[in-house]
Amino acid sequence: MRIRFGCIADDFTGATDLAGLMVRAGLDVTLRVGLPETAAPPQSPVEIVALKSRMGPAEEAVAASRRALAWLRQGGAKRVYFKYCSTFDSTAQGNIGPVAAALLADLGGGQTVYCPAFPENGRRVFMGHLFVGRLPLDESPMKDHPLTPMRDSSLVRLLQPQIGAAPGLIDLPLILQGAGAVRRALPDLPAHIIADAVGDQDIVTLAQALTGLVLTTGGSAFGAALGLALAREGLPLVRTSATALRPIPGGQITLSGSCSAMTRQQVAHYARLVPALKLDPLVLAAEGPGAALNWLKAQPAMAPKLIYATAEPDEVAAAQSRLGVDGSGRVVEQALATLARAAFDLGTRRFVVAGGETSGAVVGALGVASLAVGPEIAPGVPWTFARVEGQDVALALKSGNFGAEDFFTRAHAMIEGAA
Numbered sequence: 001m002r003i004r005f006g007c008i009a010d011d012f013t014g015a016t017d018l019a020g021l022m023v024r025a026g027l028d029v030t031l032r033v034g035l036p037e038t039a040a041p042p043q044s045p046v047e048i049v050a051l052k053s054r055m056g057p058a059e060e061a062v063a064a065s066r067r068a069l070a071w072l073r074q075g076g077a078k079r080v081y082f083k084y085c086s087t088f089d090s091t092a093q094g095n096i097g098p099v100a101a102a103l104l105a106d107l108g109g110g111q112t113v114y115c116p117a118f119p120e121n122g123r124r125v126f127m128g129h130l131f132v133g134r135l136p137l138d139e140s141p142m143k144d145h146p147l148t149p150m151r152d153s154s155l156v157r158l159l160q161p162q163i164g165a166a167p168g169l170i171d172l173p174l175i176l177q178g179a180g181a182v183r184r185a186l187p188d189l190p191a192h193i194i195a196d197a198v199g200d201q202d203i204v205t206l207a208q209a210l211t212g213l214v215l216t217t218g219g220s221a222f223g224a225a226l227g228l229a230l231a232r233e234g235l236p237l238v239r240t241s242a243t244a245l246r247p248i249p250g251g252q253i254t255l256s257g258s259c260s261a262m263t264r265q266q267v268a269h270y271a272r273l274v275p276a277l278k279l280d281p282l283v284l285a286a287e288g289p290g291a292a293l294n295w296l297k298a299q300p301a302m303a304p305k306l307i308y309a310t311a312e313p314d315e316v317a318a319a320q321s322r323l324g325v326d327g328s329g330r331v332v333e334q335a336l337a338t339l340a341r342a343a344f345d346l347g348t349r350r351f352v353v354a355g356g357e358t359s360g361a362v363v364g365a366l367g368v369a370s371l372a373v374g375p376e377i378a379p380g381v382p383w384t385f386a387r388v389e390g391q392d393v394a395l396a397l398k399s400g401n402f403g404a405e406d407f408f409t410r411a412h413a414m415i416e417g418a419a
């Protein structure tokens, strides 16, 4: 098996989001959790490597991404996609720009395009400004994100300090002139180019125009559209048989470390329906997860249950002022990872997890190396399947703002109804 389209995602839910859309588009995809072993053979023409490189120092994100690229190229990839969040989650130091620049350099240079738009989930880019629903990014709930508060909606302004140069812009009027017009405009644009996209058709046009670029970057919608455009040009990316939803016997749990606005609604909704435990970062920092582990052990193994650290922005700010941004994030992630592992040991086999960083921590604690991607629960959130210590496990890894209010019930009902 040769890799034809290699993808690097900067967090786990980003990777499952991309995988879910690609599977919906009919592509043959395998998802790797973390850097694959150097000798690991490719399993699909589309391989997605899920890193945990959104946060942390840019040098580390660059180094991990370059290693992922080396594995993808060794497997045959000549076209590469770098997937990040549709809300362009990053800090002024990076890591989107530095990673894209390093990947581009390793691939021999040229141009790359940034298209985070995901119209189906209300993320649109117009004149270089990112909108979430009807709000500019910096007025959306993303302004209060615990780790990457987004305080500007101009992607051009956000990217500039990250790459040390002014990016270009493929604007909507140009896209509306068609793929040929976009392609003809490229020679006059710099190496790093932001792309507008308001509707799915704009993304399709961009993808058709940009199949010649060795590196493209953006959200899941653009990645899936590029995969389809490459398949239409003859790359054998299309799968012959689907990964079906299958029943996974055992217990179930919902774990949430996301504080995003949609997750807060989902947690509030679900906490009214099932036994629920709220984690307090300050208690976790002082006493560890012992009390939460006792609560978990006291629950009937097969019954639905929810454990969450999800909190309102003022509570998050209070925890961060005591423990630091990284410190409070880490203490919550470690606790949820420990609880996930304990839940597995108690017979839990179906996991719904909210939060990108949180999902990374949970998947790490379960020791999952690769995921088969099944059908979507909501746009960008598929059920995925893995083997953990010889046992079949199903995981739904949800990025903060994805899914509707009843997402958790819907996710569990979908897999419990599988025959």
Ligand code: ADP
Binding pocket: 013, 146, 147, 257, 258, 259, 260, 263, 281, 309, 310, 311, 315, 316, 317, 319, 320, 328, 329, 330, 331, 332, 333, 354, 355, 356, 357, 358, 359, 398, 399, 400, 401
């Ligand atoms: P999302 O997908 O919504 O961005 P993430 O899991 O990626 O969610 O990020 C949320 C971060 O917030 C995690 O690092 C998590 O540990 C941290 N966190 C969760 N609950 C709290 C809390 N109550 N106080 C401070 N930080 C928190």
